[in-house]
Amino acid sequence: MTTQEILDSGNLELYVYGILNESDTKEISELVKTDKAIADEVVSIEKSILNLSSSFSPNISAEIFEKIKVKLELKHGKVIEMKPRSNASQYIGWAASIALLAGVAFQYNKLNESNSTINSIQIEKSNLQKSVVTLELEKKEAANALSVVRDTKNTVVNLAGQTVAPTASAKIYWNKETSTVYVDASGLPEPPEGKVYQIWSLKLSPTLTPTSIGLLDNFKGNHERMFAVSGTSGAEAFGITLEPAGGSKSPTMEQLYTLGKV
Amino acid sequence: MTQEQLIPLILKKDDRAFTIMYDMYSKSLFAVISNLVKEAEEAEDVLQEVFVKIWKNIESYNDSKGRLYTWMLNIARNTAIDKLRSKGYNNSQKNLSSDNFVHLLDDSNKLINRIDTIGIQEFVKKLKPKCIQLIELLFFKGYTQQEASDELEIPLGTVKTQNRNCINDLRTYLQV
Numbered sequence: 133m134t135t136q137e138i139l140d141s142g143n144l145e146l147y148v149y150g151i152l153n154e155s156d157t158k159e160i161s162e163l164v165k166t167d168k169a170i171a172d173e174v175v176s177i178e179k180s181i182l183n184l185s186s187s188f189s190p191n192i193s194a195e196i197f198e199k200i201k202v203k204l205e206l207k208h209g210k211v212i213e214m215k216p217r218s219n220a221s222q223y224i225g226w227a228a229s230i231a232l233l234a235g236v237a238f239q240y241n242k243l244n245e246s247n248s249t250i251n252s253i254q255i256e257k258s259n260l261q262k263s264v265v266t267l268e269l270e271k272k273e274a275a276n277a278l279s280v281v282r283d284t285k286n287t288v289v290n291l292a293g294q295t296v297a298p299t300a301s302a303k304i305y306w307n308k309e310t311s312t313v314y315v316d317a318s319g320l321p322e323p324p325e326g327k328v329y330q331i332w333s334l335k336l337s338p339t340l341t342p343t344s345i346g347l348l349d350n351f352k353g354n355h356e357r358m359f360a361v362s363g364t365s366g367a368e369a370f371g372i373t374l375e376p377a378g379g380s381k382s383p384t385m386e387q388l389y390t391l392g393k394v
Numbered sequence: 395m396t397q398e399q400l401i402p403l404i405l406k407k408d409d410r411a412f413t414i415m416y417d418m419y420s421k422s423l424f425a426v427i428s429n430l431v432k433e434a435e436e437a438e439d440v441l442q443e444v445f446v447k448i449w450k451n452i453e454s455y456n457d458s459k460g461r462l463y464t465w466m467l468n469i470a471r472n473t474a475i476d477k478l479r480s481k482g483y484n485n486s487q488k489n490l491s492s493d494n495f496v497h498l499l500d501d502s503n504k505l506i507n508r509i510d511t512i513g514i515q516e517f518v519k520k521l522k523p524k525c526i527q528l529i530e531l532l533f534f535k536g537y538t539q540q541e542a543s544d545e546l547e548i549p550l551g552t553v554k555t556q557n558r559n560c561i562n563d564l565r566t567y568l569q570v
Contacts, residue, residue, distance in 0.1 A: 142554030
């Protein structure tokens with residue numbers, strides 16, 4: 133067949149329609165590659181029938197294209213529309229963050245207040261505890277002093293003020309059975325710095341023999357001024373002198389504050 | 395764009411190629427589908443199915459099977475006919491409908507009266523009734539020459555020559 137005969141046969145139209153049998157289709161497909169006139173004719177037939185059929189197409193819903201792309205997982209599919217955020221939601225956002233900030237600041241203030249309250253309460257508490265401890269100690273001292281005073285087994289020796297301290301006085305509570313001696317020094321003035329009271333038991337005969345039975349250390353700290361000193365037996369009198377700190381071997385008679393006979 | 399330019403892009407699965415292919419062929423294929431499957435939503439389902447098949451089976455296409463457009467046309471017709479069969483329509487391709495494609499124009503609800511297509515629609519209406527019948531059977535419904543010859547009661551050899559004359563008139567009008 134010549135090219136013209138092929139063009140006029142009407143087979144090329146059927147070829148484009150897709151209704152020729154397989155062998156005829158193959159044959160024309162080969163001719164199209166080699167014969168430009170046939171190739172051009174095929175393209176023209178395609179254009180005309182494509183145009184005709186397209187013009188009879190009902191409307192295709194716009195979303196069909198996107199649906200197919202989604203099914204094929206193609207990129208640049210549906211463009212997701214970004215709705216601009218409304219002003220209202222922006223304001224609500226700002227308002228919420230300001231409210232939150234104010235709330236946090238308020239809570240922070242509250243927390244500080246609470247913390248300082250706790251601090252001052254703790255200071256008060258420790259002060260009170262100190263007072264309680266002090267009072268307990270004082271009470272113990274007082275109870276001690278009282279029990280010494282009340283003990284009927286004690287011999288009470290009143291020591292009278294001497295030349296250096298005429299107004300001074302002291303009491304000795306002496307339990308002869310247990311040989312314990314307590315000194316009530318509440319009638320003595322506070323000793324000057326670097327000085328300390330020393331207690332002496334005295335034997336008057338045959339000669340005056342003083343024996344040191346202790347120092348009144350921590351005079352200021354002893355609120356009841358009730359001191360325990362070393363025991364003695366056979367004392368005939370008691371004396372208190374003011375001595376340099378640490379005490380002396382023998383009494384400084386010029387500094388004899390009080391003296392009393394048993 | 396020619397099919398020679400388009401095919402390599404489709405093979406690369408370039409998504410721009412899909413858009414071009416859709417723009418070029420979707421209306422034609424949808425006209426063919428709608429002429430078979432009358433219900434609009436079902437026709438759109440078929441169109442989706444057709445493009446998915448085209449995209450996924452493009453490797454099985456080669457030019458010994460004819461034009462790319464022809465390959466697509468066959469997929470469209472076959473998918474539409476499968477749809478009809480699945481819905482229990484008559485198994486025969488024949489008697490699918492007594493209408494022809496020109497009736498697609500009658501449904502004003504679904505036809506887009508695009509300015510650029512009004513001319514060709516009017517032209518087609520003025521074509522000889524025989525031309526409309528031939529194009530309907532051969533192109534839209536994919537009848538063989540023999541089937542068309544039987545249906546229209548014209549000699550077998552006349553089917554393709556008359557069809558060619560109809561297409562030549564169309565080409566003169568379209569200047570292609």
